[in-house]
Amino acid sequence: MGGPAASAGSLPPDLFDTTTLVSLAATLVMLGAGYAASRKFLPANAKNSTRVLFVWHAFDALIHLILEASFLYHCFFSWIPTSSVSAEDLASNRFYMPKPSPFLGQPDRIYGPQAGDIQGHPLAKLWMVYARADRRWAGPDLGVISLELLTVFIAGPMAIWICYEMAQRRSRVNVLMLIVATGELYGGFMTFCPEWLVLNDNLDxxxxxxxxxxxxxxxxxxxxxxxxxxxxxxxxxxxxxxxRDAVTKGKKSN
Structure with missing residues (x-):
């Protein structure tokens, strides 16, 4: 991975600031919540693979339905007028804005966590921490938003469904896991392939x-x-x- 800021240098002063530490702690809390849910809803003799995948899908659902949903919220509902920032800032790369067409057809607005951060929203500040590494998450990147709409409204609820089916010990959960896993892998590829094709222009x-x-x-x-x-x-x-094949062969032999 490269990108415009890939050269070695001094560490940024905000690398371990309060927002960063809270953000990382929030991720660990969600993982812990997934494990606690597995202890509550799965039988004590559940297979290790079942417990691991229950925890994973519970964690996956929380990430999608809380953190990534907040990203979508800020992309659609948090904005500041372009008139409130200097012309130099607009001309620079400080704000992430789709080009050539403005987001939602509003050229006089700056959308996304970058606007929510200025307004003091806590979850917007969390996304601005991640945006230090991948600046697309600061604003309304069209590719990211398109994927996150599917992730939040389809993959997140399906992950909860998978946990429920596991708790009920239903075999059809395997079909659901295949659907969600395929979507997650495709989504990951479509998130980063555009960056690879421009030599990680937005990554630090x-x-x-x-x-x-x-x-x-x-x-x-x-x-x-x-x-x-x-x-x-x-x-x-x-x-x-x-x-099934063994049963079918047995019937034919009889």
Whole structure:
């Protein structure tokens, strides 16, 4: 990964500020909530794979329905007038604005967490922390918003559904996991492939935190865990087909 700020240099002074620490802590709290839910709703003798995937989908749902939903909220409802900022700031890269067409047909408005941050919204400040590594999340990037609409309104609720089906010990959960995992992998590819094609123009990989924690670690979670979910689901479905085939052969032999 490269990008315009990929050269080595001194660490930014806000690398471990209060907002950053609170943001990272919030992620850990959501993971802990997923684990606590697995202890409450899964039987004590649940398979390790079932517990891991329950925790993952609970965590996935919380991320989508709380954090990513807040990103969409700020993209559509948080704005400041362009007249409130200097011409120099508008001409610079301080604000992320779609070009050549303005977002929602409003050329006189600046939308996104970048506006919510100026207005003092806590979750907007969280997204501005992540935007230090990937500046598209500061404003209404059209590709990101398009994917997040599907993620928040489809993948998030489906992740909750998966947890419910696991708690009910229903085998059809494997089909649901395949659907969600495929969507997560496709979404991840469509999030970063545009950046790869422009040599990571919007990414800042100048320090360990931005590159390996924000960009690599947090994003590849939505690669390795969906791949694991697909592996488990395909194995379970294949076993079911094997049983059906054995029954069919037994009937034919009789």
């Amino acid at each position: 990989c100048s320090n360990f935190m931005y590159k390996w924690v924000y960009i690599v670690f947090f994003n590849t979670l939505w690669v390795w865990l969906p791949l694991y979910a697909m592996y488990v689901a395909i194995s379970e479905i294949s076993d079911a087909f094997a049983v």
